[in-house]
Amino acid sequence: MMEKEKLRKADFFSGIVISLFGAWIVKEAFKMPMKDSWGGVQNVWFVSPALFPLFVGGVIMILGAILSRTAWKNVGRREITRVVGWLLSRNNLEFLCSAPTIRYYAIVTLFLSFVYMNIPRIDFFVGSVLFLSVFITMFYFDDDRILKKLFFFYLGGVAVLLAYFAAGIDSSLESTVPYPSDVLALCFWAAYSLYAWAQVRRSPALRKRYRTGMIIALAAPFIVLPIFKYFLLVPMPTEGLVVALLDKVWYLDF
């Protein structure tokens, strides 16, 4: 959590956002049937599906406004103006490029790319190994310079995968090559692993961390995911190359 003074400044802006959000809820609720008929039922205001959203939206709007007012009274106009000035200045850029913020970007990018790009398209085991390898190596080395390099390398790989999926190459390749997306993801993982190794090869301590991290990244999915797949009978979101191999081993299907 932020310091109290910073919190009050942030409260002013968050209060406005929340108030606007409440206003949007109210606006959307007014589009719902209030007194007209819906599904053959003539509505009255107290049965309307809009009643509760109106109440919730209205309260959110008021509470947001009160929060902003409280923050305004606490910090004053001059401080708020100073914050707005800071937001538009170069100092803000420095904050956006600071080490903790880059760490935040790295975590969020990893989650977003894994959930929205890899999970629906790439074998879940391959995706998990890639996610864990990148995640562990980025943070376990505990070096912001390396983290930055690894993060940008990963971003490059994500851009390639994104272009590959957006262009629809995966569907056109599928008819000729088995599991083309999984193979591409595995290539990406191999390239990332080599790049990460190149970054740490001169430091024995980091080399040890690299080995530990990679072992965990490879072992964890093969311990956790089979429990879901074979014991709890939960089909993986996408089953491809590795799941097919595991199925063959599990069901002795040779």
Place this chain on the structure above:
Amino acid sequence: MVVLDRIVFYFQTVIQIASDPMNLVILFASVILGIVFGAMPGLTSTLGVALLTAMTYGMGPATAMVCLLAIYVGGTYGGSYSSILINIPGTAASAATALDGYPLACKGEGGRAIGLTTTTSAIGTVISMLFLVSVSPVISYFALQFTSFEFFLLAFFGILISGTLTSPDLVIKGWIAGFLGLFMACVGRDLLQFYPRFTFGFSEMDSGIEVVPVLIGAFGIPQIIQVLKERFQIGEAQKFQRILPEFGTVVRNIPNVVRSALIGVGIGAVPGIGEDIAAWVSYGAAKNMSKHPERFGKGEYAAVLATETANNACVGGAMIPLLNLGIPGSPPAAMLLGALMLHGVTPGPMITFEHPNFIIEVAAILLLASMSMWVVGMLLAKQVVKVLRIPPPLFMPIIGVLCIIGSYSLGINVFNLYLMVPVGIVSYFLTEMGYPIAPLVIGVILGPMADENLRRALMVSQGSFLPIFTRPVSLLLFLIIVWTVVGQFRFFRRFKDRMVNRLLRRKSCESDVEASKPGEELKS
């Protein structure tokens, strides 16, 4: 005779659960896992319960409850390890324990402190279990008299009180979080007319927002971001000697144990309030009642005993509103509510009719969980403490994968993941800005109850709000809500202070007048 039958049935249930080897394996494994989750700074018992819910998918409701209650009990207790040994609370519930636990460990008495927390945590759980069994029929009886207005006001009260008490900054932020949760509950087709609300044309959103992915996202992802972004480091653990049960210290402190357990049960029963508040309140009470309050903060056994009894007593306390009213008493209890619904058990006043033995089963599981926690604590504490050596960048990514597979496997729906990630990111920002997460989750859970009951009540009364003022329970709840809200405003506090001062002044004037008339007494 009925009471005797219930007691016999209770012990039969305990024996029945304990006689199944599979149940015992699950019980001990879950307790150990809970202790690990509690002990590891950055992981919480709520997250443990959330992640394990996915694993109970194929189990029966009773076995699932063995698993989830055991991890809840173990997680609440496990936080004391890191509090005592490295001065970093494993969970918020054990933050108060660190104040006196760590100085004890520094004096070389860490083993004694852990032994004491193990015993008092078990006692706290057992006392709360006794309350659960004895209070539940009474609450259930009253809850059956409730109408829709009462349920609406109860849900509303739950969100407000949770927002009021859990907010780390301004109370209004807690309320905002609660109402954001209520908004999330509005998403999907409404329960009375099936009108799609805030679905944006996505058919996946027609059934509404699933509670479990929201819970996992709201509690798991912010935790991962915070720990890794702030480069959280676990310190070197203090060495400790043999762990003994410390029965002597417990016996010498019986009033402290009972008081702390009562505080824990009471606070646990308040909707949405977690173990952390119980531990702090109990710590304060123990300090106030102590003959040596100056020793608190320097390594006082009574302090460690009070906090650990209270936070574990919260477990049973949180079960009371959860099982009887369908209102979770704490964040892990909110997770349990989701798990129970997944297994076809709908908590609420009807639970005694639909599943007559369920509350007894829960009580029996709580007893077994506290016993197994005690055994594990006494025998395996030294081994469990080794997990504190694992650096967060190694285990946090694995927790990330578990969050993802856990959210997905409940409903086998990738859309849950699309929902979980934004909820997690928004929750992170809310946490950073001092908004509590518990009211948001309580809002998501109680939203459908509030919405449905408000409209049903108005349908019955033909749009009139008058029944709120004519029904005693409604009126009481309404007045409490008004008091909770108005009590936060400065003008009301000033008015209250002025009234209190005036009353005090009048009393002192009266006593002065009486004191200045000594002859009257003689005359009479």
